[in-house]
Amino acid sequence: MEVVTRLKNWSAKVRLQSRRDDAARIGGISAVVAMVAVLGGCAFAPGMRMLVSQSPAAASASSGASEPAAAAVGKDNGASGHTDASVGSTTDASQSAKATSAVSTTADVPITELDVEYVRRMQQQREESGQEQARLLSDVPPPYTVGVGDVLQIVVWDHPELSAALGGTPAQNTTRPGDPIAGFVVDQSGDLTFPYAGTLHVAGLRTEDVQKRLSAALGKYFVKPQVTVRMASYRAHDIYVDGEVHAPGVVAVNDVPMSLYEAIARAGGFSDSADQSALVLVRGGVSHPINLTQMLASGLNPSRLYLRSGDRLRIVARDENDVYVMGEVNKPVSAIPNRTGRITLADALSQAGSVNASTADAAQMFVVRGALNGTPQVFHLDGRSPVAMLVAKEFDLQPKDVVYVDGNGLVRFSRVLSLLLPAINAGMTAGILAK
CATH class of the missing domain: 3.10.560.10 (Outer membrane lipoprotein wza domain like)
Incomplete structure (x- = not known):
């Protein structure tokens, strides 16, 4: 009986040790999986992220306006020790598949690199557009012609009795703002009625032409009438x-x-x-x-x-022509132009409190334009150099542009950790309890 009892105890100890070894192996596998997920987590980092990639067709479409953007999917994430895969690279299959999908969906929208030369060309185009507007509106309109509702003041010298056709002058305190002043009103048919001259069609004539017609009509009854015609009220x-x-x-x-x-x-x-x-x-x-x-x-x-x-x-x-600033900025905002109506990329970033020094990737600044007018454009600015800041100061934004500042690699890495740490902690706790 003692031997049997010892055998049972030994068997129980073996089974317990086996379970502990299995739990340890599972914990080790979980840790390895977690580390692999962390190392490759940049490909699955949550949140918005822009991929600076461009297909050959899109590059050729934008070659007339500026040099195409560099076809790079991401930047070096020095903090995490992980480098994103470039277009055509096979170091990370998941990242390459994601980049390929992004390129295929945005191949028709070229990404234009912002530099000093491109900003200078844009300024020249705006100047030419302003000159075209000036030529359109600089033609002097034709002389004023009499129209329906105009009030004429007509004087026939040496014949003051003709002025009685105007009727009595109303009292000053009985007139209303919409009442016409005293004179001969051109009716809705464009006709003017005057004593002895009868009804004359005067719409579309200048005052000197009306004067000639009145003089000819009154010449049948008066000897060389002296007629003066002037506009008393412009209402047509x-x-x-x-x-x-x-x-x-x-x-x-x-x-x-x-x-x-x-x-x-x-x-x-x-x-x-x-x-x-x-x-x-x-x-x-x-x-x-x-x-x-x-x-x-x-x-x-x-x-x-x-x-x-x-x-x-x-x-x-001005608030109808605002632009949107979002991404890794201190205060996402709808930026409003100044009184002159001008707002540059630097102005918009300034209203947003500048880029976030802790989370922003200054090399990944984008301007999205014309999403609804059938010709969308995407501009990319690498803001790591002082020259780029000069470009941002001179690059004028248009109404409803979207300015987006992407996050750096450390931010994406920390977001991955924030999602994986609960699972890692649970696996480690299970391993400890199993021991």
Whole structure:
């Protein structure tokens, strides 16, 4: 019996030791798997990340505008000791597959490297665009012609009795702002009725032409009548100004050609929220953008731009032309242009509190433009050099651009650890308990 008892105890000890060895092996395997996942975790790091990769077709599409971006998927993550795979590399199968997928989905959108030469070409294009706008609006409009609703003042010298056709002059305190002043009003048919002259069609005529017709008609009853015709109230032609001005509304057009500055001044001038680089002129059903800031910078005089009857001028608010700054910045924000309407990449980053020195990768700064207009563009800036900061200071952003600053390799590594540490701790705890 004693021998049997000893054999049972020995068998129990063997089974317990075997279970402990199995638990230790499982814990070791779990640790190895965890370490492999950590070392390759950059490929699966959570959060947003931009891949600077470009297909040959996209590179050839953007060769006319600038040099294509370097086809690199990631940067060296020195803190983690792990280097991301480049395009065409086979060091990491998962990362290569991910890069291939990203390239295939974005092959039609070229990535343009921002440098001093590209910014200079953009400035030249803006100057040419401003000159084209100036040529479009610099034509002096034709002389003012009489139209429906205009009020004419007609005097026939030596015949004061003809002025009785105007009727009695109303009292000053009974007039209303919308009442026309005393004179002969051109009716809705464009006709003018005058004693002895009868009804004359005067719409579309200049005042001197109306004077000649009246003199010819009155010559049948008077000997060499002396007739004077002048505009008493301009009511037929007007321009509508709305948007960010102090007094939006209708601005009457007179016999003096109305310039762009004069129309804005009659509407009370720009308000504090006006974007002076975003004026829209609608003429004949076609919208023409006007950038006053660029015109002044190019040496063009906006007072030489003339408006015509029927034009509509709208001044856009600055907060309608904001840009979005996100990613590894201290304060993600919707950046608003200044009063001139200009906002550069450096201005947008400044409003966002600059890049985060602890988490941002200054070499991975992107500007995404035109996502909805059918011609999207992506610009890449390597901000690690002082020259890049000069480029950011001169690179003008457009409304609704998206500025994104990517994170560095250490940030991605720490995010992977934050996801794997609970599983590692659980495996180590299980191993300890098994022993």
